[in-house]
Amino acid sequence: MKLLAPSVLSADFSKLREQLEDVEKGGADWIHCDIMDGHFTPNITFGPFILESIRRSTKLFLDVHLMIMNPDLFIPEFAKSGADLLTIHYESTIHLHRTIHLVKSLGLKVGVSINPATPVEFLFETLECVDLVLIMSVNPGFGGQKFIESSLRKVKKLKQIRDKEKYNFLIEVDGGVKLENLDLLIEAGCDVFVAGSAIFNSNNIEEETKKFKKIINKN
Numbered sequence: 001m002k003l004l005a006p007s008v009l010s011a012d013f014s015k016l017r018e019q020l021e022d023v024e025k026g027g028a029d030w031i032h033c034d035i036m037d038g039h040f041t042p043n044i045t046f047g048p049f050i051l052e053s054i055r056r057s058t059k060l061f062l063d064v065h066l067m068i069m070n071p072d073l074f075i076p077e078f079a080k081s082g083a084d085l086l087t088i089h090y091e092s093t094i095h096l097h098r099t100i101h102l103v104k105s106l107g108l109k110v111g112v113s114i115n116p117a118t119p120v121e122f123l124f125e126t127l128e129c130v131d132l133v134l135i136m137s138v139n140p141g142f143g144g145q146k147f148i149e150s151s152l153r154k155v156k157k158l159k160q161i162r163d164k165e166k167y168n169f170l171i172e173v174d175g176g177v178k179l180e181n182l183d184l185l186i187e188a189g190c191d192v193f194v195a196g197s198a199i200f201n202s203n204n205i206e207e208e209t210k211k212f213k214k215i216i217n218k219n
Helices: 015-023 048-057 075-080 096-105 120-129 153-163 181-189 207-217
Strands: 001-004 030-036 061-067 085-089 109-112 132-136 170-174 192-195
Touching: 001 085, 001 096, 015 048, 015 096, 048 061, 048 075, 061 132, 061 207, 075 096, 085 096, 085 132, 096 109, 096 120, 096 170, 096 207, 120 132, 120 153, 132 153, 153 170, 153 181, 153 207, 192 207
Parallel strands: 001 030, 001 192, 030 061, 061 085, 085 109, 109 132, 132 170, 170 192
Antiparallel strands: none
16 A cells, blocks of 8 residues: 655645645545644644644545654644544654553554654564554655655665564655655655655646656556
């Protein structure tokens, strides 16, 4: 299963409903929502109230990426606001296993994420109980950054672990994903492709979404 998850971080929020409709018509599978608090990241995006508005604007699966410190304090609110999946960073909480099970106790799917400098091996003890692993291919904080090539090695290693242990999690990549590197990501083992500026900054969002889906679907 290969899925496209356009990131609303790069959307024009004055036209958010219209642009969500564009990616939906283009064949997007999920909507990726980057939540930043100004502490874990050098930027602030939005919280549960805006997520609730996004939920009302689309029927697509909401893939909510929490780039925040002390995520346990906010997980219940994001769950109530319409998230379908919450992804927590390994680096953001001391008790990751407990945080994963907090998300699951609320009836949501759960993911874990690592920054570019964090080894895949640090996640090993949590892989059997998550639905998704998100590899950050840029340093969190801003859209439009250049893809970090070493992320491909992480995706390959993660896929090897999944195959060997017969785990069921999806592998997601976020940061610098463009039409030009989709084939490399697919070959490495990526399942979910987060694209922000490459889609929302294009002249025709619907058509650009279709281009992404065409490449993803051929594999």
